[in-house]
Amino acid sequence: MALALLVGYALGSLPFAYWFAGLRGVGPEGLSPFPRLLVLLLELGKGLSAVALGEFLAQNPLGGLLGGVGASWGQAFSPWLLLGKAGGVAPVLGVLFAVDPRLLLGPGLIFLSLWAWTRRREPALLGASLSLPLFAGLFWEGLGVGFGLLTALPWLLRLWLLWRAGSP
Incomplete structure (x- = not known):
């Protein structure tokens, strides 16, 4: 593993x-x-x-x-x-x-909605990353939320580091 x-x-x-x-x-x-x-x-x-x-x-x-x-x-x-x-x-x-194409739908719609509203990638990526564990848990029982968290966590961390550095 x-x-x-x-x-x-x-x-x-x-x-x-x-x-x-x-x-x-x-x-x-x-x-x-x-x-x-x-x-x-x-x-x-x-x-x-x-x-x-x-x-x-x-x-x-x-x-x-x-x-x-x-x-x-x-x-x-x-x-x-x-x-x-x-x-x-x-x-x-x-x-x-590859894991489950349904996982693209929810976070993808959230990303597109936030991007259309703010015209900025960072808030849209943040919203999609935060929603991924929720949608993974919705579609799968057991491992879903953990997989979503582990997949979204690096992007949340990168966004936090960019925010701390004062990058737009």
Whole structure:
């Protein structure tokens, strides 16, 4: 089980957006969004892969959950970026999709509502992160709230650190 968590963390910590930031487009003008799409697919894929590999390594669905939790923590605190500057939520979306696609609905609607209201990412991310344990508990009995808390906690911690640093 610990190996599933570590592999998930290692996958989640890969900063594809940082590595591909220098790409401005490939070939003709129609392909200019290609690097952004590639990064999005890679980021979603590392969340999905963390759950799949975690379940495979542990030979247990709990290993998949731990792999997903590890990916969430790895994305929020990447050693490649000296434990900072990672900010995308795509791997977490990949984890939630792999674990239970219904988990995307509630926090996703809360995120979109708060973003439309405030036009700021931080309050929207905070609201979605706080709602994740509630929706996980609603859909699952037993492990749901714990999984939601462990998945949302790194984002709540990152938001708190940004707030303490005075970052907008």
